[in-house]
Amino acid sequence: MNLKFIVKLIYKKYCYVGNILRKNKKRYRKIEYSGTIKLSDAIPGKYKFVSMHCDRIFVHKLLEIGFINDEEIFIIYNTGLNGNVILKIKESKIALSNKIAKKIIIKC
């Protein structure tokens, strides 16, 4: 257990953390390229709903809450991976877990 070994370990962890931060930046750039983005990756702002692909019962439930084509969605908070997304749809605030948010696609 040299000093070098310990320093290398710390440096590796630092790079790992830096990579993660950089990956997040890439996600935010995606929307400029393709126009659509997953709900779990979106920054707070104004978007329009495009489509979603989960099981049929859940699609029906989300439909009735208001996820119709070209519906305006305001994202208020996004707490990142394994977190929640809080959005405003048709004058009511709704919170979704990120598991569903990954399956919903929106555009600017």
Place this chain on the structure above:
Amino acid sequence: MIKNDIRVVLIGKPNSGKSTIFNVLTGSNQHVGNYSGVTVEKKEGFKKYHGYKIFFFDLPGIYSFFSYSEDEMITKKFLLEEKFDVILNIVDSVDIEHSLYLFSQIIEINVPIIMILNMCDVLKNKGKEIDGKIMSTILGVPVISTIANKKIGTDNIFNNIISSFKNINNTNTRVKIVFNNIIEKEIDKIISLIPNNIQLTKFSKKFISIELLENDEFALKLISKFYNRDIILDQIMKSKKFIEMFFNKKIESEIANTRYNFAKSVIEKTIKKIYLKKTNITDIIDSFVLNKYFGLIFFSFVVYIIFKITFIFSKPISSLLALFFKFIENYVSLFITQEIIRSLVVDGIISGISGVLNFFPIVLFMFFAIGFFEDSGYMSRVVIVMDKIMSKFGLNGKSFLPFMLSTNGCAVPAILSTRILDSKRDRLITMFIVPFMICGAKLPIFALIISVFFNVKYHAFIMFSMYVVSVVIALIVAKLLGKTILRGDSTNFVIELPEYHLPTIKSLFLKMWGRSLLYLKKASSIIIFISIIVWFLFSFPRIPKNSIYNDCLNYKMNYSFAGRIVKIFNPLFKPIGMDGDKAISLMAGFAAKEVIVSTLNTIYNIQNGNDRQSLKEKIALDKNWSPLKGISFLIFCLIYTPCITSVCVFFKETFSNYKLTTLFIIGNTIFAWISSFVVFQIGMLLKIGI
């Protein structure tokens, strides 16, 4: 014959103020279905008005007739099976689009509807106003604006109910929702196939055919009884394929589109903007409460407040109650001369009841505090904050409310409140875990033993650590269950965050009372019964009067039924550090946890005679107890099988699942034995607290 009974049903979106209006309309004439709280069960109430007796039914909130979770299915079942005369559709004025979506489905029921626009003041704060008269002419239904918290506008409701009850034919004036031409043709094809049936008089055939196209369970069940069900099912398949081919979309999204367009068109004509909106308090508070880091801190602060409220307000009342019971004890023992009956009444019944009622104020105030935060709308935010932690153990954030109800409260309303969870797997796991918390009945045991063996300084700290231990154990068991027996992913949740508002004291009071009523009911039925049995086991058979051993109280104890049971179970409980007498109190605790303290009391009374010492002092002087044994006893109490009422409710809620209930009873006891064994043996090895 003039019918004088009117049955009225309250339907609406969740968080639209149905229960508040229900409380205003019925006053104190309520019969809560089983337990009140987040409405998971229908509530009944009535009011007499101008010679009519009006029955009100409060149902859980639904977004649409497509039911997803257990409480929504209750509403749907009620609408399909029960008879009712008038529907009160309670609409949240702020979020009209969702409510009009539901309204567009309710229209198809052939029953008079009255629309109530609730929470008008919140809408005014946002700078908008709804014109009720224009809406009434468009929809063809009477519209009343109310502010339910302040009881403004609720007096008109009764007159409207009676007038719509008299003119049942007003369903012809209602608005009709017209879908796309092609969809209408397909719907007509299915309508022509449905035969006339008595069951369908409530719903129009158009509504049923739309539900069939959307694959609704209840409609399919209805159809399965008809003679031409195969033809109908064929036609449904054909129509679906045709529509999906034509529109290139699924049929549900097209139908939902039409309904929302209807809602938007109504809103355009009725809502006016008055002035610029003021700042919204909800948004400001949410920015604090939902923050990643600050949210948890705020929540722990709220928990601290809840605990403080319960303990501060309940202390004077419980000490009063203790004095009251002592007074009754002395009074009764003066009057009754016969030894057996006196011992029955004092040692059996009164000590049993006092064990329950002494800690009743704590349960009451705990439910009051939780009800306050629930009604104000903060609980949905708690769900979001706790979701991250709960998801690591395979659970939903929504499972957190039952946990809160069970600490210092009662496990039974907690098990019933798991109906808000969507998936069956989540419900089963949460129901299994909830009894691990320190409920109001277990609290006396903890308070007693901790106060005997530990310094006054450390009391609060040790109690707090026991709460933490209970939560940790519950979460670990959840993870184990999730990986072995009840496998699957924890479901996604969708929660609506309502606006913050101060709850009315009346609704808080009714909620709190409804939840703690169960605790009282236990005292009157099971506990008296069990205390009598325990007393019987300890007092009989009696040593004959002329025996030598009359003065030897130890021999008296060993001679009774209880003593013989003790001898059988002694070897089982020795490795955990408990003698047989504690084992008996634990066995009596299977019926109701409050009985544990009172059985300990009777044991000491019989062994040492009726001294004027309190139970605390007796335990402190007893050589068989030590701090280590006390803690292993507490851990066993925490984990082992829950009381009979919880087991019965669990059995009912899991739809009579024998496997799970036996696991519930036996598995918990074995787990409790193992954990207290571990704790005791480690303590003996390290020689701590002997």
